[in-house]
Amino acid sequence: MLAHDLRNTLTGARGYTELAAESVSDPEADYLQTALDSLDRMETLITETLTLAKEGVDIGERESVQLSSVTQMAWETVSPSAATLEISNDRTVQADRSRLRQLFENLFRNVKEHCDADVHVTVAGTPDGFAVEDTGPGLPEEIVESLFGGAYGTGRRGLGLLIVERVASGHGWNGSVESDESGTRFEFSGVGVVTEPLHVVD
Known part of the structure; x- marks a missing residue:
């Protein structure tokens, strides 16, 4: 549930940031792109943390x-x-x-x-x-x-x-x-x- 809530929050933040980036020019657009990159990194960290916490990493059928x-x-x-x-x-x-x-x-x-x-x-x-x-x-x-x-x-x-x-x-x-x-x-x-x-x- 926590992961679901975090991902929903990130999706909303990314969507609004992308909209803002479309309506501004440099250097503001560059700043917003940096923010988007940071949001992507946060999502990666959430995924990696969940993988370790939930699965540890579990190996399935080969x-x-x-x-x-x-x-x-x-x-x-x-x-x-x-x-x-x-x-x-x-x-x-x-x-x-x-x-x-x-x-x-x-x-x-x-x-x-x-x-x-x-x-x-x-x-x-x-x-x-x-x-x-x-x-x-x-x-x-x-x-x-x-x-x-x-x-x-x-x-x-x-x-x-x-x-x-x-x-x-x-x-x-x-x-x-x-x-x-x-x-x-x-x-x-x-x-x-x-x-x-x-x-x-x-």
């Missing part, structure tokens, strides 16, 4: 899922502006399709929020899983150390990466992350896969 398909759907949902996505060594994996898409959406959302607009993201099949790599500025060391079995700390960037962890562990996958100033690489292993061809999505 099916054969093509990585390129679920990756592209997640990319289109998050829509990083000038960023590019490359998918190499495509795989078919046994996974909860909805949760796998959620994993990618949260990784892509992290890229969108913390990397330059023209960042390049690669999703690549590995011998026993897949990896997601970006050309962003890298994650702070305290966040890297807290992920995938590390100590939970205040350095986490929100709930998105925690959901990524929960989706991976719920499937029984192993997760790891490497990050420096040239980019970040998340790798997930313990997944049965077969190879497919290369795709590039602008």
Whole structure:
């Protein structure tokens, strides 16, 4: 009920803000766009919090899922502006399709929020899983150390990466992350896969 009320409030606030943005010019329109972006972020936080509180993340029935398909759907949902996505060594994996898409959406959302607009993201099949790599500025060391079995700390960037962890562990996958100033690489292993061809999505 609380989530329903919060979403209704956000919908009303977004609607009035959009109407206001249509009737003003710069710089006021820019200010209102910033407000809209903040409302979108609030809705994301509500969704992520509910996912963890209600489900923890619960893994449903597994099916054969093509990585390129679920990756592209997640990319289109998050829509990083000038960023590019490359998918190499495509795989078919046994996974909860909805949760796998959620994993990618949260990784892509992290890229969108913390990397330059023209960042390049690669999703690549590995011998026993897949990896997601970006050309962003890298994650702070305290966040890297807290992920995938590390100590939970205040350095986490929100709930998105925690959901990524929960989706991976719920499937029984192993997760790891490497990050420096040239980019970040998340790798997930313990997944049965077969190879497919290369795709590039602008």
